[in-house]
Amino acid sequence: MDDKRTERSAFESTQEVFGSWLKTYEETFGKLLKAPTVGPTREKLEKTMQGVPYFANYYASWMDTNINFQSVAVEAMRKTQEKVAAESPANYRDYYDIWLETYSDTFKEFLKSGHFAADIGKFVSNLMDVEQFNKEMLESNFLKPMNLPTKSEIDEIYKEIYLLKKKVRELTKQVKDLTAAK
Numbered sequence: 001m002d003d004k005r006t007e008r009s010a011f012e013s014t015q016e017v018f019g020s021w022l023k024t025y026e027e028t029f030g031k032l033l034k035a036p037t038v039g040p041t042r043e044k045l046e047k048t049m050q051g052v053p054y055f056a057n058y059y060a061s062w063m064d065t066n067i068n069f070q071s072v073a074v075e076a077m078r079k080t081q082e083k084v085a086a087e088s089p090a091n092y093r094d095y096y097d098i099w100l101e102t103y104s105d106t107f108k109e110f111l112k113s114g115h116f117a118a119d120i121g122k123f124v125s126n127l128m129d130v131e132q133f134n135k136e137m138l139e140s141n142f143l144k145p146m147n148l149p150t151k152s153e154i155d156e157i158y159k160e161i162y163l164l165k166k167k168v169r170e171l172t173k174q175v176k177d178l179t180a181a182k
Contacts, residue, residue, distance in 0.1 A: 018063050025056060044141065051133040058126040065123050068116070076106035 080102040089095040110116055139150040149157075 018060075018067065022060055047137065047140065051130075051137065054126070054129045054133045058123075058130045061119075061123040061126045065119055068110075068119055072106060072110045076103045079106060 080099050083098050083102055084095060087094075087098060089098060135151070139152075142148075143150050
């Protein structure tokens with residue numbers, strides 16, 4: 001019973017530290033980000049600062065995911081200890097089999113849950129927001145000033161080439177049809 005309290009206490013302290021971090025971020029750095037920028041690099045700084053919430057959300061969802069996996073691992077460890085106490089394995093191989101089965105079953109159950117799906121969905125969504133922001137920053141701060149093509153410009157060129165090839169095929173077919181008709 002004391003072990004369960006210790007495990008729960010460790011898990012709750014992890015959540016408490018993370019919650020405290022999130023609250024501190026919102027009350028300090030979060031407010032700082034809302035301050036107006038000045039100077040010659042104002043526009044770039046404003047664009048850069050717009051990305052900080054994306055990174056904070058990504059970090060928060062990453063921590064939530066880690067906390068959830070930590071709680072599942074603690075639960076699997078507790079179940080393993082209970083099974084080992086009840087079955088008293090004769091050798092290391094028997095203990096390993098109990099451990100493997102218990103952890104596999106516990107994690108399978110968690111991975112099939114709607115909570116896990118929602119958690120991973122939120123995590124991936126935040127990751128995509130960060131990646132999109134990074135792409136936009138790369139294009140606006142590095143590619144455009146260096147007069148290098150961006151992905152969207154290259155995509156437009158590929159589309160134009162595709163349409164031109166399609167038109168050439170159509171015209172070639174029309175020419176063949178007209179010369180065959182003569």
